[in-house]
Amino acid sequence: MDLLAVAAWFAVAIVVMVVAFLAVATYNDVVALGQRVDKAWGNIDVALKQRHDQLPALVDAVRGVLAFERNTLTEVTRLRAAYSPTDPIADQAATSEATTAAVKSLLAVVEAYPQIQSSANVLDLQDEIERLENVIADRRELYNDQVYRYNTTIAQVPAIVLAKLLGWKEREFFLAQPVERRPPEARLETS
Amino acid sequence: MPSPADLLPFAAAGLVAGLALLWRGLAGHRTAARIGGTATSRIATLAAGEVRISGTIEPAEVTLVSALQSTPAVYYRSRVSGRLGGDADELLDEERAVGFVVTDGSGSIRVFPRGATFDVPWRYAEHDDWAGSTPPGLSPRTGPGYAAARPDRDAQVAALLTVRERGDADDLAALLGGDAFGTGRLGGWGGLTLDGESGGRNRRRRYEEARLEPGDTVTILGRAVPFGTLDDPAHADLAEMTHLGAHVEADIAADIAEARAAGLLAPDAETAWGNAAIPGFGIGRPVSEPDLDPRAGVLPLATEDEAAAAERTFSIPPEALVLVASSEVPLLVAAGVPGTATERQQSRFHLGLLGAALAIGSAVVLALGLGATLG
Numbered sequence: 424m425d426l427l428a429v430a431a432w433f434a435v436a437i438v439v440m441v442v443a444f445l446a447v448a449t450y451n452d453v454v455a456l457g458q459r460v461d462k463a464w465g466n467i468d469v470a471l472k473q474r475h476d477q478l479p480a481l482v483d484a485v486r487g488v489l490a491f492e493r494n495t496l497t498e499v500t501r502l503r504a505a506y507s508p509t510d511p512i513a514d515q516a517a518t519s520e521a522t523t524a525a526v527k528s529l530l531a532v533v534e535a536y537p538q539i540q541s542s543a544n545v546l547d548l549q550d551e552i553e554r555l556e557n558v559i560a561d562r563r564e565l566y567n568d569q570v571y572r573y574n575t576t577i578a579q580v581p582a583i584v585l586a587k588l589l590g591w592k593e594r595e596f597f598l599a600q601p602v603e604r605r606p607p608e609a610r611l612e613t614s
Numbered sequence: 615m616p617s618p619a620d621l622l623p624f625a626a627a628g629l630v631a632g633l634a635l636l637w638r639g640l641a642g643h644r645t646a647a648r649i650g651g652t653a654t655s656r657i658a659t660l661a662a663g664e665v666r667i668s669g670t671i672e673p674a675e676v677t678l679v680s681a682l683q684s685t686p687a688v689y690y691r692s693r694v695s696g697r698l699g700g701d702a703d704e705l706l707d708e709e710r711a712v713g714f715v716v717t718d719g720s721g722s723i724r725v726f727p728r729g730a731t732f733d734v735p736w737r738y739a740e741h742d743d744w745a746g747s748t749p750p751g752l753s754p755r756t757g758p759g760y761a762a763a764r765p766d767r768d769a770q771v772a773a774l775l776t777v778r779e780r781g782d783a784d785d786l787a788a789l790l791g792g793d794a795f796g797t798g799r800l801g802g803w804g805g806l807t808l809d810g811e812s813g814g815r816n817r818r819r820r821y822e823e824a825r826l827e828p829g830d831t832v833t834i835l836g837r838a839v840p841f842g843t844l845d846d847p848a849h850a851d852l853a854e855m856t857h858l859g860a861h862v863e864a865d866i867a868a869d870i871a872e873a874r875a876a877g878l879l880a881p882d883a884e885t886a887w888g889n890a891a892i893p894g895f896g897i898g899r900p901v902s903e904p905d906l907d908p909r910a911g912v913l914p915l916a917t918e919d920e921a922a923a924a925e926r927t928f929s930i931p932p933e934a935l936v937l938v939a940s941s942e943v944p945l946l947v948a949a950g951v952p953g954t955a956t957e958r959q960q961s962r963f964h965l966g967l968l969g970a971a972l973a974i975g976s977a978v979v980l981a982l983g984l985g986a987t988l989g
Contacts, residue, residue, distance in 0.1 A: 568653035
């Protein structure tokens with residue numbers, strides 16, 4: 424066999440190997456990115472669930488003293504009940520942001536009552552809720568960053584070719600709709 | 615002009631080198647995708663599972679002392695290679711890591727480096743000059759390979775006043791050169807002996823050292839797990855790339871399991887390690903009275919504050935997340951911020967593509983050369 428032909432076949436094999444590697448690697452990368460988006464969402468969901476479980480305890484602990492702060496307590500309770508892990512992501516983001524705002528209002532009101540502040544139970548609950556709010560904020564940021572990486576990758580060459588072939592769609596950011604991003608109303612009614 | 619036959623050795627070398635560069639480049643592409651495809655988590659709100667973090671290195675209990683520049687480090691790879699005539703020898707290739715802490719402003723996390731892959735560029739790369747003199751900056755380790763992360767002043771004074779004989783078993787300076795040229799012995803991985811003929815001054819050596827030091831920025835991809843789930847934290851805390859082989863590791867694990875089942879293992883750290891289980895013992899001031907030979911000097915005990923700090927350093931709550939390597943998620947420790955680490959890997963990939971071109975060109979030259987030689 425002609426040695427030059429062997430060299431030519433070798434060159435073709437190298438090029439095919441590199442192209443095949445890039446195709447397989449790109450497919451695997453996008454699949455891994457998708458898995459990371461799902462995992463990041465799962466981590467938000469865990470934190471939202473934990474907050475959902477903790478809120479009744481806080482509301483119960485302060486209900487007696489804050490009986491006349493009915494609006495604040497009602498708002499927290501209403502938004503807690505609105506939590507639904509099966510809702511679309513945008514709806515969950517809106518509910519989560521509104522709940523965060525309501526919880527901040529409640530904590531601001533609690534600050535104004537030294538008799539509540541002195542209760543170790545309330546302080547513990549307050550710390551735990553504040554910790555969960557931080558966790559939710561950080562994980563939302565992480566999720567959005569991961570979604571950004573996924574969406575950018577499938578919109579770029581070479582993944583865009585595979586995206587068209589395999590029907591990969593952009594993922595949704597965890598963001599509330601602009602209309603629902605009003606600043607929270609703090610109802611600081613005092614006696 | 616050289617004939618095609620004369621180029622055969624170069625073409626063969628080019629082919630091998632090109633394929634090696636391509637292989638390394640493809641691996642770099644995978645690593646770059648892994649780093650670039652994972653968002654950075656804040657340590658304070660880290661979730662268990664595969665994560666990427668970026669922050670500053672802080673030492674845990676101890677640091678290593680690097681082999682060639684005697685610098686405190688949590689990881690180093692030191693390499694000394696010599697060339698005599700056309701032959702190159704690897705005289706020393708030592709790679710070690712010890713557990714460390716990474717902080718990112720929101721919190722800190724302990725990293726157990728066993729099984730990790732390190733991507734750290736050379737920080738020191740020099741060679742002997744033509745007269746055979748060692749390069750500036752070379753300061754081989756003289757003394758132990760470990761140091762306390764927060765050195766005790768009295769211990770430092772004592773170490774400074776200790777006179778060490780050249781040629782001590784762990785004295786790397788004596789092993790590498792000085793009076794021991796030609797007769798020194800390189801311990802460690804190779805166990806190579808520098809005999810008078812091959813290790814003499816006419817050998818021109820190249821010295822390279824990569825390090826991660828306290829204060830360096832690092833990017834880590836790995837698996838965050840609760841500390842309590844680690845089978846053997848002491849084992850995970852040290853990484854010495856000795857390449858024992860899977861069957862040796864499996865044998866050791868089987869021996870430990872057998873001893874545990876037979877009740878031969880001590881029930882707690884105090885029983886097993888004695889004084890060594892006391893925080894601060896041996897690398898600072900012990901927090902409680904050690905059991906010493908009456909003839910030994912009495913050790914000063916730690917103050918209340920020092921004891922509290924030592925207890926904090928040595929105890930990790932079981933639920934605290936730590937970073938480890940696992941079979942599903944390899945631990946990657948890369949120097950620099952994520953962007954720098956990704957760029958370094960992408961450069962490798964681009965170099966790999968050039969390697970592919972080199973391999974193809976070399977194959978053509980090889981074919982022409984072989985054709986001319988074989989007629």
